[in-house]
Amino acid sequence: xxxxxxxxxxxxxxxxxxxxWPRGFQPLTAINSINSSExxxxxxxxxxxxxxxxxxxxxxxxxxxxxxHCRLVDQRxxxxxxxxxxxxxxxxxxxxxxxxxxxxxxxxxRWAWMSLEAPAHNGNLxxxxxxxxxxxxxxxxxxxxxxxxxxxxKEAEEHLVEDVTLNKSSLVxxxxxxxxxxxxxxxxxxxxxxxxxxxxxGRWTKTHLTSGALLPTISRCYFYLAFExxxxxxxxxxxxxRNAYQGGAVPVVLxxxxxxxxxxxxxxxxxxxxxxxxxxxxxxxxxxxAEDKKRYSEYFTWEQRWKVKLYTDxxxxxxKICLQYNxxxxxxxxxxxxxxxxxxxx
Ligand SMILES: *[C@@H]1O[C@H](CO)[C@@H](O)[C@H](O)[C@H]1NC(C)=O
Ligand SMILES: *[C@@H]1O[C@H](CO)[C@@H](O)[C@H](O)[C@H]1NC(C)=O
Ligand SMILES: *[C@@H]1O[C@H](CO)[C@@H](O)[C@H](O)[C@H]1NC(C)=O
Ligand SMILES: *[C@@H]1O[C@H](CO)[C@@H](O)[C@H](O)[C@H]1NC(C)=O
Ligand SMILES: *[C@@H]1O[C@H](CO)[C@@H](O)[C@H](O)[C@H]1NC(C)=O
Numbered sequence: 053x054x055x056x057x058x059x060x061x062x063x064x065x066x067x068x069x070x071x072x073w074p075r076g077f078q079p080l081t082a083i084n085s086i087n088s089s090e091x092x093x094x095x096x097x098x099x100x101x102x103x104x105x106x107x108x109x110x111x112x113x114x115x116x117x118x119x120x121h122c123r124l125v126d127q128r129x130x131x132x133x134x135x136x137x138x139x140x141x142x143x144x145x146x147x148x149x150x151x152x153x154x155x156x157x158x159x160x161x162r163w164a165w166m167s168l169e170a171p172a173h174n175g176n177l178x179x180x181x182x183x184x185x186x187x188x189x190x191x192x193x194x195x196x197x198x199x200x201x202x203x204x205x206k207e208a209e210e211h212l213v214e215d216v217t218l219n220k221s222s223l224v225x226x227x228x229x230x231x232x233x234x235x236x237x238x239x240x241x242x243x244x245x246x247x248x249x250x251x252x253x254g255r256w257t258k259t260h261l262t263s264g265a266l267l268p269t270i271s272r273c274y275f276y277l278a279f280e281x282x283x284x285x286x287x288x289x290x291x292x293x294r295n296a297y298q299g300g301a302v303p304v305v306l307x308x309x310x311x312x313x314x315x316x317x318x319x320x321x322x323x324x325x326x327x328x329x330x331x332x333x334x335x336x337x338x339x340x341x342a343e344d345k346k347r348y349s350e351y352f353t354w355e356q357r358w359k360v361k362l363y364t365d366x367x368x369x370x371x372k373i374c375l376q377y378n379x380x381x382x383x384x385x386x387x388x389x390x391x392x393x394x395x396x397x398x
Pocket of ligand 2 (some may be wrong): 103148
């Protein structure tokens with residue numbers, strides 16, 4: 053019995069390696085990176101995240117992101133020839149899309165599970181054991197890593213703000229719309245505001261900032277509370293990348309461990325709540341730092357070499373699959389997706 057299974061797996065693998073699995077429509081004359089090459093990876097998105105679709109006209113991965121040989125489609129007629137079929141978690145668990153389990157699944161095709169939510173907000177994933185071959189999420193151990201943002205090297209010297217303390221009028225700022233007492237961040241906020249002034253904006257305090265006002269407002273603060281609502285491995289959102297870094301305030305972070313932050317951000321560019329024995333100590337530190345211009349400005353030295361890149365478009369995340377397609381493991385199954393997600397979570 054075992055031998056049969058082994059031989060079967062081996063033959064599927066050999067089939068995957070040595071046959072050109074039908075890769076669909078191949079036009080004769082070529083004008084772009086898709087129809088100029090037979091070496092195209094086809095990514096099929098089964099259902100648009102949050103039911104909001106974007107244009108896939110032309111060679112989108114090349115036109116928008118300079119990623120070649122990557123065909124991104126959303127028409128299900130591509131199913132039999134797609135190399136990867138991507139399922140966004142939200143619509144799966146809410147039943148708005150169903151896995152195409154009734155169709156024969158091409159032997160070399162990979163099914164990908166995609167989510168940007170922290171595990172607590174992904175719903176029940178037990179029904180999806182043994183289904184997916186790859187994960188697309190912000191976790192650093194995902195097959196395709198899609199962070200909320202990252203620092204990328206600057207191409208050229210750019211003019212840097214010389215006096216980073218200019219125009220600053222608030223010590224600590226926080227923008228929060230979903231305030232819940234049970235969140236760890238709320239406890240830290242309440243302790244902190246007993247030590248230093250904290251200016252709060254957002255829906256919770258009915259001082260909503262328009263998207264145009266967000267960064268200019270934060271730029272007038274020395275520190276920004278980049279506090280995640282869920283504490284979970286690698287879960288670092290635009291609160292750090294956009295609000296704090298792009299706003300020009302030093303981030304005070306609360307979220308995953310210091311190690312997780314150090315893996316993606318220079319250690320002298322942010323302040324982690326865990327670095328202090330108490331919130332009171334943190335408050336005192338912030339006050340002293342704001343008064344020491346030289347030391348404060350050292351938190352901005354990263355800007356000489358790095359700039360922030362935000363990821364907001366699903367098409368970019370999907371096109372990224374093609375960059376790594378050839379280095380994916382030949383054979384992989386998430387036999388317990390739920391356990392994988394819950395693993396190593398603080
Ligand atoms: C096939 O595509 C991969 C990745 O897109 C590329 O690295 C490789 O050079 C291509 N091979 C040929 C023969 O075009
Ligand atoms: C999804 O969006 C399409 C087009 O906007 C709309 O026709 C359809 O009713 C939506 N479906 C759901 C379940 O919201
Ligand atoms: C090549 O692909 C582009 C978009 O993907 C399409 O507009 C064009 O017609 C194709 N060329 C041919 C000759 O089919
Ligand atoms: C300070 O504010 C002035 C006027 O609003 C603006 O022109 C200037 O660029 C700001 N400087 C910094 C460093 O943000
Ligand atoms: C993908 O997962 C399916 C279902 O577990 C499995 O049969 C198939 O061999 C896997 N394919 C790859 C390329 O890992």
